[in-house]
Amino acid sequence: MEVKIVNALSDLGVDVDGTCDGPLVISKNLKGLNSININKINTIKSKDKKDLKKNLESVNAFNRILYDNVLKIMKDRNFPIIIGGDHSVSIGSALASQKVNKNLGIIWIDAHIDYNTFETTITGNMHGLPLAAINGICGDLTKFYNGDYINPKNTVVVGYRANEENKEKELDNIKKMGVTVYTCEDIKKYGIQSIMNKAINIATLNTNGIHVSFDLDVIDPELAPGVSIPEKDGINLKDLDKIVNTLKDNINIIKSFDLVEFNPRFDIDNKTLNIALRILNSLIEKIKDYQLQ
Numbered sequence: 001m002e003v004k005i006v007n008a009l010s011d012l013g014v015d016v017d018g019t020c021d022g023p024l025v026i027s028k029n030l031k032g033l034n035s036i037n038i039n040k041i042n043t044i045k046s047k048d049k050k051d052l053k054k055n056l057e058s059v060n061a062f063n064r065i066l067y068d069n070v071l072k073i074m075k076d077r078n079f080p081i082i083i084g085g086d087h088s089v090s091i092g093s094a095l096a097s098q099k100v101n102k103n104l105g106i107i108w109i110d111a112h113i114d115y116n117t118f119e120t121t122i123t124g125n126m127h128g129l130p131l132a133a134i135n136g137i138c139g140d141l142t143k144f145y146n147g148d149y150i151n152p153k154n155t156v157v158v159g160y161r162a163n164e165e166n167k168e169k170e171l172d173n174i175k176k177m178g179v180t181v182y183t184c185e186d187i188k189k190y191g192i193q194s195i196m197n198k199a200i201n202i203a204t205l206n207t208n209g210i211h212v213s214f215d216l217d218v219i220d221p222e223l224a225p226g227v228s229i230p231e232k233d234g235i236n237l238k239d240l241d242k243i244v245n246t247l248k249d250n251i252n253i254i255k256s257f258d259l260v261e262f263n264p265r266f267d268i269d270n271k272t273l274n275i276a277l278r279i280l281n282s283l284i285e286k287i288k289d290y291q292l293q
């Protein structure tokens with residue numbers, strides 16, 4: 001088993017430009033690892049405010065290629081790390097992992113729940129729908145896929161705190177599906193370690209492993225400003241270390257990993273880049289140790 005880096009060069013899922021430049025900035029700093037690039041095909045990007053399915057076809061086309069590549073990596077028994085890119089790329093990566101591993105849980109570490117549907121989105125930005133799509137309720141975003149979706153009962157969000165206009169509808173969607181959501185308030189109240197332990201328990205209950213999707217905007221924007229949609233009052237570096245250590249302690253059950261939403265245009269003094277590298281280097285080292293055992 002080897003670690004394979006996939007650069008998912010997309011900003012098609014959000015009307016803010018720049019996340020397509022994030023993956024290469026990160027991966028060129030990852031020493032000794034080869035990576036493959038998934039590029040946008042259609043470069044004419046819709047940012048029309050009235051368009052509530054912005055770039056749907058090109059997001060689908062992108063995810064189809066990403067899905068095929070991640071599927072191949074996993075069939076060859078390697079460990080895929082997908083570097084985004086906006087969060088819509090996780091539809092391709094998580095569903096590829098689900099296809100190979102059959103019964104997968106997912107931990108979505110993010111300031112947002114990403115649980116809009118075509119009925120509830122008010123921005124039409126597809127990076128606001130991926131977790132709903134992965135649970136199987138946004139068919140138009142998963143046309144490339146035929147297989148079972150990830151069970152909402154094994155789906156957990158950690159770090160939610162967003163305050164969008166249509167928040168109630170999105171929360172309604174996620175509650176109806178039975179996904180567990182841990183907010184930043186919960187983290188303050190119970191501590192990140194207890195929340196992460198619960199998240200691991202839920203995601204692994206009767207599953208064959210988990211996919212972890214890490215959105216850098218979960219971190220406080222003072223510490224990690226290089227994201228497209230910052231949300232104040234995010235997690236601190238101490239809690240981040242505990243999250244990463246929990247993932248390392250559970251490396252035997254983690255099948256695939258995404259790190260998304262790095263936007264170098266908004267980074268200050270490489271703060272976000274350095275955090276991204278710290279997370280990845282730490283996990284990669286652990287995966288290498290694990291495979292030697």
Ligand SMILES: [Mn+2]
Binds near residue numbers: 087110114127215
């Ligand atoms: Mn996200």
